[in-house]
Amino acid sequence: MLSNLGDTQHGAGNYEDAIRFLVEADEMVAKSRLAALAPFVASNLAMCQLAIGAHEAAFVTIQPYLELDRDTVRMGRADAAFFRAIAAHTYTANGQWLEARQMVARALEAADQLGDVKIAVHCHWVLGLVERGEGRPAESLVALQKAEALLGPIKDPYYSVQISRELAAGHAALGNWPEAYRYLEQHQLLYQRSLGSAARARMQIARIQSELAEAERERDFALLKQAEAERARAELEMLNRELAAKVDEIERLQTKLREQAIRDPLTDLYNRRYLQEELANEIRLAERRYYPICVVLIDLDHFKTVNDRFGHPVGDRVLIELANLLRANIRGSDFACRFGGEEFCLVLSDIGLEAAMGRMADLLDRFRALVVDLADSQLDRLTFSAGVAAHPHHGSTPDDLLAAADAALYRAKAAGRDRIYAAE
Structure with a gap:
């Protein structure tokens, strides 16, 4: 239980x-x-x-x-x-x-x-x-x-x-x-x-939980009266079956909501809520085990132009393609999140700043080579800008590391985009 x-x-x-x-x-x-x-x-x-x-x-x-x-x-x-x-x-x-x-x-x-x-x-x-x-x-x-x-x-x-x-x-x-x-x-x-x-499932869960509490009260009453009559025993068996069915229904409904709480619905990457919780845990683990971590903020270059020229469905496809690229090129100890809009965040475990910069350069090359097939044309020459911050050199809290990475990202975009800068 x-x-x-x-x-x-x-x-x-x-x-x-x-x-x-x-x-x-x-x-x-x-x-x-x-x-x-x-x-x-x-x-x-x-x-x-x-x-x-x-x-x-x-x-x-x-x-x-x-x-x-x-x-x-x-x-x-x-x-x-x-x-x-x-x-x-x-x-x-x-x-x-x-x-x-x-x-x-x-x-x-x-x-x-x-x-x-x-x-x-x-x-x-x-x-x-x-x-x-x-x-x-x-x-x-x-x-x-x-x-x-x-x-x-x-x-x-x-x-x-x-x-x-x-x-x-x-x-x-x-x-x-x-x-x-x-x-x-x-x-x-x-x-x-x-x-x-999701909304309907939440309402059903609330209803079922109320029914479950009522069923438990009735079951307890039936248990107390079990010795009095066979009818009470039969009622208890029926209530137990109903109780088991309702527990199963709750578990099925809550399974559907499990991923929704921590996943971005478009890209299926983790969301910002998960980042805020897990980055703090990752920092504590790194400090206990004495290894470095790096935080990377990524911003798609000229994404508004893609949306304006080709439409939001194509823009969504570009976001999904980048999400797939991030997912396919990180280790099991790393994780990727959609930070918001066209911004993404990577948390790289047990890696120094120089190695992280090398991995991001390779990832940028892969993204540059990406081709998105459209109905009558192709979308290519996609690029992104990125800022990389290392713990503990650039900060010891989630907010400090994200701020350092964001400042480096801003410098990368100001310098002409399509590049990766380390935090200062």
């Missing part, structure tokens, strides 16, 4: 409460006769951490249980397969491709034997990430297509949204632009559909 409460709170965007519930669940099962559930609870906690981009925390959560075959604790085969799929996902998020491949192979073998389609979908998705991370875009696309082919019986929209986005990136990596654009449109349609139902 604590694990389910943690997932529910995470779906509502209450991350601290979610972690608290799941950590409490982990401590409880470790001290009880239910110790075999500990890896499963850790899997749920790591899955929540992966969903919000806390990749290192997810790996720390999973790490104590990685040697399952050597543990005295034994799990059911389905739970073990689920654990290994999540463990493989944490390895990919940290760029440990060999370990991820080994772990996902074991999870996929178990999923095939058990006939568990959802775990198989997750495994093929992770395998696609591993292949892409090891520089094999064609093999990555094949794995993602296998995941897509298995989506049919899965009602959870999360997988279809995520896999359509990865397929768009996979086709783009191979230069299959029509297919990449088709999957990108499919991803946007699925995501926009979930956004369109």
